[in-house]
Amino acid sequence: MLASLAKSIFGSSNDRYVAKLGKIVETINSYEPTISAMTDDELRNQTALFRQRLAEGTKLDDLLPEAFATVREASKRTLGLRHFDVQMIGGIALHRGEIAEMRTGEGKTLVATLATYLNALPGKGVHVVTVNDYLARRDADWMGQIYRFLGLEVGVIVPNLSDVERRNAYLADITYATNNELGFDYLRDNMKFSRDQMVQRPFNHAIVDEVDSILIDEARTPLIISGPTDDKSELYMSVDAIVKQFVETDYEKDEKQKSIVLTEEGTEKAERMLEDAGLIEGSNLYNIANTQVVHHLNQALKANKMFKRDIDYIVKDDKVVIIDEFTGRMMDGRRWSDGLHQAVEAKEGVNIEPENQTLASITFQNYFRMYPKLSGMTGTALTEAPEFFDIYRMNVVSIPTNVPVxxxxxxxxxxxxxxxxxxxxxxxxxxxxxxxxxxxxxxxxxxxxxxxxxxxxxxxxxxxxxxxxxxxxxxxxxxxxxxxxxxxxxxxxxxxxxxxxxxxxxxxxxxxxxxxxxxxxxxxxxxxxxxxxxxxxxxxxxxxxxxxxxxxxxxxxxxxxxxxxxxxxxxxxxxxxxxxxxxxxxxxxxxxxxxxxxxxxxxxxxxxxxxxSPWISKAIETAQKKVEARNYDIRKQVVEFDDVMNDQRKVIYEQRAEIMDADNVSDVIEDFRAETIQGLVMASCPEGTYPEQWDVEGLRANLDEVLDLQPPVEQWLGEEEVEQAIIIERVHALADEKMAAKIEGADLERWVQVEKNLLIQTLDHHWKEHLATLDALRAVIHLRSYAQKKPIDEYKQEAFALFERLLITIREDVTKMLMRAQVQIEEPMPMPMMSAGDFALPEFITNHIDPFSGDDDTADVDAGGNLLSNLPPLQAPRPPLPESIADGETIVAPDSRNAPCPCGSGRKYKHCHGQAA
The missing domain is CATH 3.40.50.300 (P-loop containing nucleotide triphosphate hydrolases)
Structure with a gap:
């Protein structure tokens, strides 16, 4: 009661904040007579004067009143629209990195021009984010009249642009784009092979229109770029044959939740059968190395024991077709994700189509949090104010209407x-x-x-x-x-x-x-x-x-x-x-x-x-609050899981960028070689053990396999006071000597390019495999809750262990390929040139998949914009081989065109050096 009384007397905190911003508007209005008297050329010259003052050390906040007054006058002359005072308040909120809640019809599109112009003055670029392509084009043309009049460049990002067109649009002072195009461009940029192929520049400021729709409603479903995986038909069929032998006591199923888990007896039975079939490492099903097999086992279990033919799906023309549970209609072309559809295909004995594998993904939360300054506007944001602050650290400011409602x-x-x-x-x-x-x-x-x-x-x-x-x-x-x-x-x-x-x-x-x-x-x-x-x-x-x-x-x-x-x-x-x-x-x-x-x-x-009845309306509102809280928990869970991957994504993407920017990566290669040698020696000669306890045969085999070296290890062990450090030093010297002899007489410039390409492609290949493992891990990690463990904590631990293993594998693979490579002085194979910057990974698709339900929201009617990539089906560049890299002198075609390419790129032969074959 006291709180409501105080509010009625002093106003809410929002009212007091808006009143404070009103004083800044008075300052803006004081400049109007002077600026209105300027000629068009004088008004246009304001941009150059502002930029000069910024270069001299003036802050944007100090320029705000004059800049806003300038935009208001430019709007009057180009569009015939004069910003209301309440629109000025909205513009100040946007400049301060806040969310301006303005009622429909209050002119949010015009409000954005104020903060956009001011923040574009430093020349670092401002992104204005809309919910669909039509609005991006319309606003860029409509509001662009103001910016162009004031001497700023305006770009717009829509589907089907070439990379050159995209790069030019991002280089403009102001860029209009949809949230999906921005996110997919970021992911695609971090899959390219050189800086000049990338289209985006460092982030500066984003202003998000319909901020609640983009940062709340669409935040549940991450953006995913995926491509076809290798054929795993045999694995699906092997696991399916094992699951078909289970009886009801081997599993527990909950038909209401559509979930099914193995009992203790079922787990032991599965371990024995999978071990006999040679499908798992060791005898423990839940060993970290068996994560993907556990995932396939769970999907096969669900397909066989939960999904019923002619109820959940039908088999038509040798294909499994999903039946919509609500309408009973066939859903041609739709497929269950995460290998479930393949598991049903194995169950029914029809042709198993390869699943798509994640190549790159990011949530909107983590994408937009990369902007140093983020602001937004919408007609409705106060109900979600806590979430905006928790996730994005943005306050919601409710702007009064120009005329009472x-x-x-x-x-x-x-x-x-x-x-x-x-x-x-x-x-x-x-x-x-x-x-x-x-x-x-x-x-x-x-x-x-x-x-x-x-x-x-x-x-x-x-x-x-x-x-x-x-x-x-x-x-x-x-x-x-x-x-x-x-x-x-x-x-x-x-x-x-x-x-x-x-x-x-x-x-x-x-x-x-x-x-x-x-x-x-x-x-x-x-x-x-x-x-x-x-x-x-x-x-x-x-x-x-x-x-x-x-x-x-x-x-x-x-x-x-x-x-x-x-x-x-x-x-x-x-x-x-x-x-x-x-x-x-x-x-x-x-x-x-x-x-x-x-x-x-x-x-x-x-x-x-x-x-x-107002009482019933109130009860419905309470129900809505419950659903909102539940949906917030789901979105929070998505971002918690993606935060784990996001930390790893940053490390990988930063390493890629450093490699692309480096003139020479020899230092990195040498570090990889030194760490690999140390790892190999310490694995066979553990610290705190005596030489007679060391695994000499294992060490020799590993050094031969990875480094193509056969050092006299037994002779070294015969010496007095031999230590691991001495062995590491001697192996390192032999490896350096071999590498130096190998590249002697070779074109060093071409060799450096080989090293760079090899590093990036090995990194990409293993990062892709790592993402697949993390996807499988996330699908099964909730089972840890049965052991009274928190799934997110378990996921963090497992993901960290997998990431450490990933870095070691990358190190070893790069070292192995370079040490075993045969260098031949010959004319280099030509690197395919990218036409007009059109770069695409082979056969990749972009989509918007719910990570928990598996629903595909790619064509969600509320999402806006065309999410499917319409890029031409270009092949990724083949790894150049200035000096042929293989175990032999030339690339020898493997028995199957679907086998990995011998060059070590990680891609199939038909997509790599077998393209022309």
Whole structure:
């Protein structure tokens, strides 16, 4: 009570902060008379003056008032739009790395120009992130008029650009792009072989539009670049044959959770059978070396004991086709991830198609946290403020509206079932349309949109249906959703980026109806007529009550409901919003049946009757809060697991960058050789043991295999006071001598290039294998919770051990290949040249996979943008062989074109030196 009293007297902390920013706006406004008096050339010259002052040591914060006033004036001259004072407050929040929460229709796109211009002045680049390609193009063209007028370059990143075009766009002062394009470009850059092939430059500042959609909703699913793996059909069939021998006492299954685990007896049985089949190392199934086999075993177990033919899938034309559990329809082309589909194919004895293997991945959380400064804007962020601060360290600032909101938000109406609800909705819409009031209907899925559309057709109601598939054409429909009697059904209003103006949108109407008409008096006359018609229509819509927003059910998140509501009541317009609910709705079905409210409704409510109660609306909001908390926990779990991989990713990517930047990597190669020799010697001659206890035969075999050396180890052991350090020193000297003799007379410049290519390709090959192992580990690590262990802690320990092993393997492989290589002085094989920077790994695809459910969100209707890579199917460059690197003098083709290439690249022969064969 005291808190609410204090708030009413002093205002909230947000109110006080906004009031403080208002003083800065007063300073900005004081510059307006001076800047308004400037000529266009003088105004344009402000950019050069600002940059000069920055070079002299002035800080961006000190330039802010003048820079913002400059942008405001440039906007007036190019777009005819003058920033409101509240928009200036939003711009200051963006500059400070905060989230500006501004209601729909308050001009967030224009607000971004303020902070974007100011932070682009140092020349380090600013990324403006949008949710789809249409908005990226539109905003780059529309707001780009301001930037270009002030002398700044603007770039835009959309699918199907060449690497040269992408690099030029990133080099611009300001770059508009979607979150997916930015993330995939980062991953692709770190798979390339030289700096000049990379397109991005060091990160500076990102401003994220619809920040809640990008950093919250899409953050659950990481960006993944994957490619086909080697054929593992035999492994799938071998494991499947073992699983088919299990009986019910060997496993426990939970059909509700669709999970299955081996019992203690089952584990012992599996260990014996896998050991007999030679599929595991040692006799312990859970040895770290057996991680991938355990993963395949679990998937085979699930395929055989949980998934049922003709219920979960059917076999058609020698293929396993998934059946949708909700609709019963076949889902051609869809495949279960993580090897589950292959396990079902092995079970049914059909052709096993290779699974895709992760080549690179990153979550949006870890991608955007790489920016030194990150800010965002949206209409709805306060409900997720704790998550924004916990994950991104960004505060949410609620910016007041320019004109007080006139919209009325009515309490929800509850119906017994979905039939009654849709009948009531159709009746309500028909009545509103007859009196000329426009209606915007929000649904939670495409299926519900189509269902409601059928109801409206039966009632003879004219309407448009949107489902977020064609952003550009739908922007035109949304723009005219405020016309007399318009009825628009939208699956999701987040990220539409187009205002609903009452009476219609003049710009879009001109584009739709006059795009082919040349400039001239006739066109101007028609535009004037359009403007008059829109104004007259606007007055009629205002008289009818403004835009009516109708929600067909509550979303899991209050944020999405608020986004829908916010479309009405733009810039002080009147409006109305109401949600229609029933016990069949997903939210009520999951959280409602156990409540007294649900029992009461089933018992006392007549067919077609509705209940309106603020108490019930409050109960639904509580249910939404529970779902939001659960979804936050899931996202937090994703980022916790990815943080482990992120630390390792940084190490690998930094090493790659250092190798690419280095003129000579001989020092690295020598360090690798020294550490490998030390490791080999210490493995056979452990510290604290006597020479007679050493494994001399093992040491000789290892030195021969890895270093191609046959040193007189027995002779050394016959000497007095022999120690491990002496042996290490002597082996090292022999190895150095052999390497020096090998490259004597060779072209050193070409040899350095060979070393660099070998280092990068070995690093990439083993990093890819490491990612596959981590994926398998993450899929099974939750089982440790049965032993009262925390899965994330276990994952960290196992992942660290695997990473140490990865570094040792890279070291040994590089040393082995160079020590065993035969150097022949001959003309170098030509390195394939990249045309116009078009670089792609062979056959890779980009996708957006949920790491826990395995759902593919690549084509998610809310994600926006085309995620599938449309790059041409170019081959990766073959490793150049200036001096032929192989055990023999030339590359000898292996028996199978699918076998690893003898050059040591880690790729199949057909994708490497067998391309031309």
């Amino acid at each position: 006139q919209r009325i938000d009515e309490d929800d109406e509850f119906y017994k079932n979905i039939t009654d609800k849709f009948a009531a909705i159709a009746k309500e819409i028909k009545g509103r349309q007859e009196k000329g009031q426009p209606v915007l209907v929000g649904t939670v899925s495409i299926e519900k949109s189509e269902m409601l559309s059928e109801y409206l057709e039966q009632e003879g109601i004219r309407h448009s249906v949107l489902n977020a598939r064609f952003h550009e054409s739908e922007a035109h429909i949304v723009a005219q959703a405020g016309r007399i009697g318009a009825v628009t059904i939208a699956t999701n209003m987040a990220g539409r980026g187009t205002d609903i103006k009452l009476g219609g949108n003049l710009e879009f109407r001109i584009e739709d109806e006059l795009s082919d008409m040349p400039e001239g008096p006739e066109r101007d006359a028609i535009i004037a007529r359009f403007a008059a018609e829109i104004e007259a229509e606007r007055q009629q819509v205002l008289a009818a009550g403004g835009l009516f927003v109708l929600g067909t059910e509550r979303h899991e998140s209050r944020r999405i409901d608020n986004q829908l509501r916010g479309r009405s009541g733009r810039q002080g317009d009147p409006g109305l919003s109401r949600f229609y609910l029933s016990l069949d709705d997903d939210l009520l079905r999951i959280f409602g049946p156990q409540t007294a409210f649900a029992r009461l409704m089933n018992k006392n409510l007549e067919d077609g009757e509705a209940i309106v």
